[in-house]
Amino acid sequence: MIESIYLDNYKKFVDFELNNLKTINVISGSNNTGKTSILEALFFLCDRLSPDNMLRQYTIRNVKSYTINSQGQMWQMIFNDYDLTKKITIKITDSNGNEEVATYNHLDKANNEIISIQNQSVNSSNIVSTSSADISSLHSEFEINKKKCGDTYFYIRDNKLALSHKDLKLSDLTKVAIFVNSTSNATNKEDMDRLGKLIVNRRIEDIIASLQIIEPKLKSINIIPEANMPTVYCDTGLSRQYPLYHMGEGISKFLSILISICSVQNGLVCIDELENGIHYSLFPKVWGIIDKLAKDNNNQIFVTTHNHDLLKGLNTFCQESKDSSVEFIRIDETKSGLVAKNYDSEMLSAAMDRQWEIR
Known part of the structure; x- marks a missing residue:
C-alpha cells in the first residue's frame, strides 16, 4: 500500500507531499486546488x-x-x-x-x-x-x-x-491503476471488457448485492448486443430486461466504480467526484461497500470530492463501523503553494460534529 506521494513541478504542485495514506483516501479542497491532478499523477506513473x-x-x-x-x-x-x-x-x-x-x-x-x-x-x-x-x-x-x-x-x-x-x-510495474472520472458510466468499452471478465469468472455476486442498495429489485445484469454494441441489461423482475441507461446516471456511475474495484487486485482505484448521480441518503452504505470491496481485493482507493453530504456519509460510516482505514485530506492554496492537512477518522468525526468547514 502506498504511504506517501511526492510531486514536484507537476501541474500546480511544487515540493508537495501527501503522507499517512490508508486504504481509503478522500481528497477535498476548493476549486482548482489540484484534487484531480493528484489522481492523474498516480495514474500517469502507473500507466507508463x-x-x-x-x-x-x-x-x-x-x-x-x-x-x-x-x-x-x-x-x-x-x-x-x-x-x-x-x-x-x-x-x-x-x-x-x-x-x-x-x-x-x-x-x-x-x-x-x-x-x-x-x-x-x-x-x-x-x-x-x-x-x-x-x-x-x-x-x-x-x-x-x-x-x-x-x-x-x-x-x-x-x-x-x-x-x-x-x-x-x-x-x-508494481501497481495497476484504474481511473474513474467524474462522468464515468458503465457503458464505456473498458468497463464492458472488465464486466465481461467478472461475469465469466463468476465474480459478479458482490456487484449485484452492492447495486441493490440503489435498486433493491435488481436480480442480475447481463451484457447483450444492441445495435452491434455491447449493452448492459438489468433484470428487475419485470416481464423483460431493460438497458442500464434507463436506470439513471447514479447506478451507472456506481457500477463503473464497482467494476473498477473488483477487476484489479493489489492495485489503485482513483475515483473523481464519487458523489455524482448518487442520492445523499445512500452515502454511508456506499462508503461501506467501497471499503469492503477494497479490502477483499487488497486495493487502495483515492477519491476526490467537495460534497458535504458525501463527507457526512463518510463520517457516519466511520463512526458506525469504527473503521480506522480512512484518511481525509484537505488541500489548501497558500502564499507559499499548495499544502495538505490530514484528518484521520477520529479527527474527521470531531470536525463534522463541531460543524467545521473542511471541504
Whole structure:
C-alpha cells in the first residue's frame, strides 16, 4: 500500500507531499486546488507503458480535442506554470519502504535517442520516420529503490503521437491503476471488457448485492448486443430486461466504480467526484461497500470530492463501523503553494460534529 506521494513541478504542485495514506483516501479542497491532478499523477506513473498514456491526461477531463505540434505543446500542460525547462518528479513510497520515482523532462532534440530505440517501441504502428527535422520529446526516467528501470520518449511526427521505450519491463510495474472520472458510466468499452471478465469468472455476486442498495429489485445484469454494441441489461423482475441507461446516471456511475474495484487486485482505484448521480441518503452504505470491496481485493482507493453530504456519509460510516482505514485530506492554496492537512477518522468525526468547514 502506498504511504506517501511526492510531486514536484507537476501541474500546480511544487515540493508537495501527501503522507499517512490508508486504504481509503478522500481528497477535498476548493476549486482548482489540484484534487484531480493528484489522481492523474498516480495514474500517469502507473500507466507508463500505455501508448495513449499522454492522451489520457486529456480524456480524463473529457477534453475532446487538443493541439498536436512538434514543440512540446501536447505535454506542456503537465509542467508547472507550463515551463518546459523544469523537471517533473512523481514519487511514491509504500508501507514496506519501497520507493518508486519517475522524472519527466522536455527535450528539444531527441532524434538520436528515439532512433536508437525504435525497435523497442510499445506501439510500432505509431512510429514514423525520424530522419529529417529535429524532434522534441517528453523524456521519462524511472527508478525503483534507486535502481534505474527504463526510459520512455513521447514525441510528435507528422501529427502523430508516438511512444518509444527502453529497458522497461512489465515485471517492474508494481501497481495497476484504474481511473474513474467524474462522468464515468458503465457503458464505456473498458468497463464492458472488465464486466465481461467478472461475469465469466463468476465474480459478479458482490456487484449485484452492492447495486441493490440503489435498486433493491435488481436480480442480475447481463451484457447483450444492441445495435452491434455491447449493452448492459438489468433484470428487475419485470416481464423483460431493460438497458442500464434507463436506470439513471447514479447506478451507472456506481457500477463503473464497482467494476473498477473488483477487476484489479493489489492495485489503485482513483475515483473523481464519487458523489455524482448518487442520492445523499445512500452515502454511508456506499462508503461501506467501497471499503469492503477494497479490502477483499487488497486495493487502495483515492477519491476526490467537495460534497458535504458525501463527507457526512463518510463520517457516519466511520463512526458506525469504527473503521480506522480512512484518511481525509484537505488541500489548501497558500502564499507559499499548495499544502495538505490530514484528518484521520477520529479527527474527521470531531470536525463534522463541531460543524467545521473542511471541504
